[in-house]
Amino acid sequence: MTVTSSGPSSPATQTVDGVTMSVDGVDVTVPKGTLVIRAAEQLGVAVPRFCDHPLLEPVAACRMCLVEIEGQPKPQPACAVTVAEGMKVKTQVTSDVALKAQQGVMEFLLINHPLDCPICDKGGECPLQNQAMANGRGESRFDGVKRTFPKPINVSAQILLDRERCVSCARCTRFAEQIAGDAFISLQERGAKQQVNISSDQPFDSYFSGNTVQICPVGALTSAKYRFRARPFDLISTPTVCEHCASGCGLRTDVRRSAVLRRQAWDVPEVNEEWNCDKGRFAFGYQVEGRLEHPLVRDDEGNLVTASWPEAISIAADGLRAAGAGAAVLTGGRLTLEDSYAYAKFARAVLGTDDIDFRARPASAEETAFLAALVAGRPVGPTYSDLESAPVVVLAGLDAEDESPMVFLRLRKGARTRGVRVFSVAPFASSGVSKVQGCVLPAVPGDEAAVLDALADEASAHGDAAEAARLLCEPGAIVLVGERLAQSPGALSAAARLAAATGARLGWVPRRAGERGALDAGALTGLLPGGRPLGSDAARAQAAEVWGVDVAALPAEPGRDLESVVAALHDDAAAVAAADDPSAVERAVRALVVAGVEASDLADPAGFLAALEAAPFVVSLEQRHSDVTQRAHVVLPVAAVAERFGTFVDWEGRPREFSQVFPAAHSLSDARVLSMIATQLGSTAFAPDVATQREELAAFGSWDGERAEAPSVAGAEPVAVGHGEAVLATWRQLLDHGLLQEGDPFLGATARTAVARLSPSTADSLGVADGADVTVSTDVGSLTLPLVVTAMPDGVVWLPANSDGSTPRASLGAGHGDVVRISGGAA
C-alpha cells in the first residue's frame, strides 16, 4: 500500500513493505511487522490462542499458538514471531509438530482447570472450552490433585475472580496496565501458585474494568451484573451504540426475553477499538427502573392520571395549538440524531418557533455562537486516529477520562506508543492527565481564556506553555474543548482564536451522547439542520422545501436558548402579577415541550422547576418519571435506547447508527410521538419512521453557505478571592449520581470517593491537613469532604460535581467558576 501526497518528505507519505510468506502452503502477502498469527488469520487459519490479543503487546506466555516454522528447531509462538520474506509456517492444520505441541499445552491448561463449565458463565462462549474441543485431546491423563482456591474473590464490587479457572494468560493484567493505566490487578505469587489478584488496600476500581471480563478467555473474571444470569446460547445479540457519552462506542447488547442482560464492547476499530467503559457496559438498569409505561394527563384535581394515547396526544396538541408560536422546545442529551431532528423540525415547521435548545446544562450565548460557527454540520474530524498520531493534543475544560473515556484511552495509546504530547488546561493533573503522561497548564476556573490565548504565541509563552505552543504549530496538532468551557467567559472564543492562529484542528467533546447530533440536526436556536444559519434565506428555503412547508411559516429570527426561555417564564409570571407590561404578551412563553431535561443538570435547577410551574402548558416526552414529568400537563412515554432505531453522532461528528434490540409494546420514539402530535395539529409532512428522517437529513446535505463568525467574547477579569474563599472548580466523574446509572449498585460502588482538593498553601492557610475534613459553603448550604492536597493554583477548590456527598449545584447553588467559602473541619 502506498499513499502519496504533497511531497516525498511529507509525513503522509508512507510505503508499507509487503512480505510474502506461506501458511500451510498457501502464500500470503502481509505488511512487514505482521505477526504470524495475524498472517494466518488473513488466510482464515485460526491458530488457537489465549494470551494473544491484537490490542495488547505480545507475551507468548500461554504457548497455545505454537506452530512449526521451517528452519526453526522448536515450535514457535505464532503470536510473537513476525513474518519474514519466504517464511514457511505450518499450523496445526498441516503440521503434526504444531498439533502435538498445541494438544500438549491444552492438556496442561486443563490439569488445573475445574472443568466446571456447566456452572460457568463463560460456558458456551469460552475460548478454552472451544479450543479444547477443537485442538485438544479427548481425555486428560491427569489424575492427581488439582490446584484449588477459595472462590470467588471480589476484586471490585463489580468484578469477581474465580482463580481456579484462570489460565494465567495475563490479558486482564496487561489490559489494566497497558490500556487503562489502572494497574490495580496484577499477577501475584509464582509458578503454579501464580494468580491474578488485587492489593488489599485498593480494589480494581477502574473505569474500564469490565473489559477484562470480556477479554478473559476463560470464566475466571465475571461481573456481578451478569454472573449466573444467563447462558450465552439463550441470548440474542444486537450491535448497538452507547448512549452514555459522546464517545460513540459500538456495543453488543445481549437480550433474553425482552430484557437486556448484558452489554459488551463491539469491535469498532475507528472508534472504540474493542473497549468501552464500565458505565457503557454496566449502566442499563435505568431502562427498566422507574419507566413511564402509559401517557399521563392532569385530571380535574390536577393529578397526573393514566390516559390513552389518543386522549393524551389530543390534549397535547390542543395545548400546543393554543400556545401558537409561543411554544418553546427544550431537549436533553439522551436524544438520537433523528429525534433531535424531529424536535428541530417540529419547533420550526409545526410550532413556528425558534425557541429551542438541546443543552440541558449550563451553556452560554458564546457557546451558541461557537458551535454555530465551528462545529455544527462540520465534516467528521478530528478523529480518534488523528488523536493517536497528533504531535500534541491540548485539552481545554475537558477531563477525558471522566467525560469521554474513549478519547482518554486513545490519548493514552497515542502517548504510550507514539509519544503524543498531551496538555490539559485545568486546575490540576487529574488521574486521566497523569495516565496520558500529560502536562497541566494550570488554569483557575474563569481564567481558561487567558491560558489559551497564551498558547497562541510561542514567543511570549514560557515553560510548558511554550512547548505546547511550539507543538501546536506542527501539522496534525489538535485542541479539544469540553462542555465546561461554556461556563468560562471568553474561553471558547480563545480556543477558536488559538486554532486559527496555530492551524491546530479543533474538536468539541460534549459529555452527552446526543449533543453533537442535536447540534447537527438544528436543535439549537438560530440553527437549521446541517449547521445552516436560520437567518440565511437560502437555508430557510431549503428547509421549507425538505419539510414541505411554506417558507413564510418558518421563524426567521433567532429565538431563545434555555436560559432565556426560563427567564421569560419568570418574567411572564412577574408581568402577569404586575399586569403592567404590554410587551410581555409578545414574548410570552405559553407552552413548553420538554424531552430529556433533568433539572439537576442545569445551572439553576430550582429556577427551572419554578419556570415549569409558571408555564401555562408543559408537554413532557420522557422515559422515566422525573421532576419534569411531575410538573407536566401531558406526559408521553418514549422508548429507551434498546427499544428503538437511531443514530448518535459522536464527538468526531461520526454518525453511529444503531438498531433496535427488541421491540417493546407501547414504546415509541420521540420522533414517532411528535409525529402523532403534528398530525393532530394538522401537519401532513411529519415522518414517523427513522428511515424517512434519515432521508430528510440526507436531503439537507452539507452546508457550504454562509456561517456566523466565531465569537470573540473577552475573558473575564481574574476573580479576587479573600481569605477563606476560593473559586470552585468542578466537573462530573464518569461514575456518579447520573440518572442513567440508577439501578446499578455494583457499578455505583466502584465510583471514586468524593474528595475536595486544595493547593498546599491554601490548605495551610485553613490549617487543614491532607485527609482531614474541609467544608465548602455558600449562602445556600455547605459540603464537607476529605481533603486531598493537590498541586494546583492557590485559591481554588475542586469538588466532583455530582457524586456521593458532593453535589455543589444542589447543595451550594454553585458551579464551575463561582466563588465559595472554604474552611477546615465540618460545617
Next chain:
Amino acid sequence: MALTPILTAHWDEPDSHTIEGYRRHGGYDMVPVTLGVHPDDVIAFVKESGLRGRGGAGFPTGMKWGFVPQNTGRPNYLVVNADESEPGACKDIPLMLANPHALVEGCIHAAYAIRANYAFIYVRGEVPHAIRRVAAAVREAEAAGFLGTDILGSGWDLTIVVHSGAGAYICGEETALLDSLEGRRGQPRLKPPFPAVAGLYGGPTVINNVETIANLPTIVRNGPEWFKQFGTEKSPGFKLFAVSGHVERPGIYEAPLGTTMRELLEYAGGVRAGHELKFWVPGGSSVPMLTPEHLDVPLTYEDMAGAGTMLGTGSPMVFDETTSVVRAISRWMHFYKHESCGKCTPCREGTFWLEQMLERFEHGTAEEADIETVDEICEQIAGRSFCALGDAAATPYAPALKYFREEFLAGTHTAASELFDPVASTVFAGAAAR
C-alpha cells in the same frame, strides 16, 4: 593435566578478599593499560582469547560484546549475573567471598569495552556474606580511584551497583534477571529484542556470569595466547570446578577445560571410602546425568555435548550407590516446580504435574504406565516452554530412566526409602554406624 590455580591462586592468604591482598599480586595494574587502548581493542582481545561464558550456556564472551551497538542514544549497561542458584553450582559464591576484586576489576575491563558507565552486580539475596564482600570490594576500588568519575584521568566514568536479589532461581535467566533488576517480577522477556540490543531500561546490555568477568583481568594481563594454552580449541581456558557429593574432599578445583571427571575425582580424593560411583551430573541439575562410563570424557563444552549432556556451570555432583536416583530426580522436580516463574503454561503446569508423578515413584505408588506418561509430559515441556527453565525441568528424567529404569519400575511397588536407606547416603552415615 593438572590443577592450575589462577583465580584461586591466593585464596589461602587471609586478606585475599581485600584490595591490598588483591593488589599485592598485580590486581588493578591492568586498569590504566585498558583505559589507554580503544575499547574495541579490548573486545578484540577477549574475542581472540575464545573465552566462553561460565554461567552455563558457554556463549563466546567477545562475540556477545560485539553484538552491542554503539551510539543508539541509550546508555549501554553491564550486568553481572551473580544469581548462582543452579542445583550443584557453587563456584561464584566462593569466588565472591575469596576474590571479589577479580570481579570488580573484570567489570572495569568489560564495561570499558562495551562503553558502559553503569555496571550492576546482581547477587542472589540468600548470600549476605558474598554481598558484603563484593560491596566492600566496590567501595575499596572506588576509594582507590578505579571506579567513579574520570577514572585515572581517562575521562571515563563507571559506577558499580551491588544489587541483592530476593529468592528466585529464574532470575539466573538473563532476561528474567533484567526484569528483576528493573524492580519487576523475575519473568523472562520475549526475545528478540536480545539484551545486547535492548536490555536494561531498553539500553544495549551485556550480561555475563561472575566467573566470566573474573577471568578478564587475567586475560587482559596475560593475553589470548597465554589463555588459549589451557583447554581445547573450542573450550579454551581454565575453570572453577565445584566438585560436590559423595567424594572425600568436596570443594573448588581450578583446572583447565578438558580435564576429565576421573582426574577431578582423583584431586577430590575419590568417591568416599567404601563406596562406588553411581552417577554424576557435570553441570548442575539441568543437564543430563552421566555414569562411570563417562569418567574419561573431557570436561569441555564440545565433549560434554558429544556425551549427550552439557558442561553447564562445571559443577560436578557425585552420587554413590547409596543414592536413590528416583529420590534425586523427584527432589529436583520439586525444585523446578517451586522455581517455575509461572509465565508459560508448559513449565507452570508441567512441573506441577511432574512433581506429583515423581512423588508417586518415590513413594512406590506409581503405575507402570506412569513411566511413559512422565516421559511424554517431559516431551510436552521441552522445546515448548518460554525459557530454558522448562527445558531444564524436562531434562533429568529421560537419562535417569535410561540408566536406571529398574528403579522407576520398583517405584510401582516399593518406596525409594525402602530400597535405599536414606541414612546410608548421608555424610554422617559412618558416624551413625560407628
Next chain:
Amino acid sequence: MALTEQTRADAVDLAGRYPQSRSALLPMLHLVQSAEGQVTPDGIALCADVVGLTTAEVAAVATFYTMYKRHKVGRYHVGVCTNTMCAVLGGDAIWAALSERLGVGQDEVTADGSISLERIECQAACTHAPVMTANWEFLDDMDVPRALEVVDKLKAGEEVFSTRGPRIGTFEEIERLLAGFDDGLAQEGGKDDHMLAGLSYAKQNGMTAPEPPAESPLKPSTTEG
C-alpha cells in the same frame, strides 16, 4: 519495629542509587522487611509511594520472591537445604530433627518467636553439603547434632557464628544489609577448606599455572579512533 520517617528516607536513598527508581524495589522491599520483620501492606504501600507504582504492582513483586515474608518469621530464620544434594547428604534428616526439636514445620515460627523454619532450595554451597542457613548466613557441613546445637543456641540467645561469615545477626539486621546498607562485617570469616581444596591439593602436589608473560600484550592498536 515499625516503618518510620527514617525508613522512608532510606527508601528514597535507595531509589536514588539507580538510573530508574523502580530498580530499587527489591532492595526497598528488603528494607521494609528489615523495619517490620515481614513485608506488610504498609511496607508495600511505602514502596509503591516512593517508586510511583500501584500497591498491586508492588504486591506482584513482593509475592514473587521467596525471601519476602508475609508473616512474621523468627528472630532467626533458619533454612535447611533440602534440594537433592543436601537432602541426600543429610538435609532431610536435619530438617526432621529440627522440626521435631522446635515443634514447628515449614514456614512456622516457634511460640517464643525466636526461630522460624524453612525448607530452602539450593544455596550454592553443594561442596559444603548438607547446608543450613540462619538468617541466610552459611552454616556448612552440618549434621544432626550440630544443627540441633545451632538452634538451641539461637533459641537461647547465645552467639552463633556462620561457618563462613560473621556472628549471625537478627533477621532485621540481615535484611537491612540486603537492602543495601552495609553492616561493617565484610572482613569476618569467609573461607574454609572446601574453598581451598583445589589450591591445597595443587600446592601439595606441586601443581601451578604456567608463568604469565613478562608484560601484557594488550597495546594500543593502530585502529585508534
